[in-house]
Amino acid sequence: MxxxxxxxxxxxxxxxxxxxxxxxxxxxxxxxxxxxxxxxxxxxxxxxxxxxxxxxxxxxxxxxxxxxxxxxxxxxxxxxxxDNAVFEGVPEALRGLRAAGARLLVATSKPTVFARPIVEHFGLAELLDGVFGAPPDDLPSSKATVIAEALASLGPDGYDPASTLMVGDREHDVIGARAHGIDTLGVAWGYAVPGELLGAGAVAVLDGPAELVPAVADRLPLTPQKVRPEAAPTTGR
Known part of the structure; x- marks a missing residue:
């Protein structure tokens, strides 16, 4: 299956x-x-x-x-x-992705010891299937190794690169995902400099969280009837 x-x-x-x-x-x-x-x-x-x-x-x-x-x-x-805040529209996008059948894992370069409390503090934990971050500072890490840990948690047959996407705002997200044969949707509401994400190889760059569900649906086999019909398809830029 x-x-x-x-x-x-x-x-x-x-x-x-x-x-x-x-x-x-x-x-x-x-x-x-x-x-x-x-x-x-x-x-x-x-x-x-x-x-x-x-x-x-x-x-x-x-x-x-x-x-x-x-x-x-x-x-x-x-x-x-x-000293942080959830971007407007992100919780709704996460709910939409889960309703359409996607599993959601955070893969962050922030150490796990900080990432998990932050996700819980801002009420995002209930919308996610797991949170994976960097190890302690004395251990080497990269976005690729964090993604490897997240994927390993699913077991040897738990994911298919063809039905997996990374979503991130910096070039290291794109590079880390590519190491595992995974495409990346870039987001323009983060901290990338102009041209950084497409230059690194992101398949598209989204202007706002409302674009996330339709953009993922364009590339992954989500449940069509549960993807909001009013959302416009995204385009790369």
């Missing part, structure tokens, strides 16, 4: 607008380390990718990256993780 359609979802920049807490925690880390703080546009690029790579790319010496991460986590745990 063919497995049910599967949608893998990024968290930061896709389901939630997490920039305020992430940016503030990164600023605090640079202050603690007495290093020059990047400008606001650069700090926004910290949303999504693994935090170690962001610090390394933006002025933190390799030997001080662990110190920067520790400082960042202190501020993040103290409240930054909840």
């Amino acid at each position: 063919r497995p049910a359609p599967l949608v893998l979802l990024d968290l930061d920049g896709t389901l939630t607008d997490s920039a305020p807490g992430i940016v503030a925690s990164a600023q605090a880390a640079y202050a603690d380390l007495e290093l020059p703080t990047p400008d606001a546009a650069t700090l926004r690029t910290f949303v999504g990718p693994p935090i170690a790579g962001s610090f390394l790319a933006h002025g933190v010496p390799p030997e001080r990256v662990a110190e920067a991460i520790a400082a960042y986590r202190r501020y993040f745990r103290a409240g930054g993780m909840y």
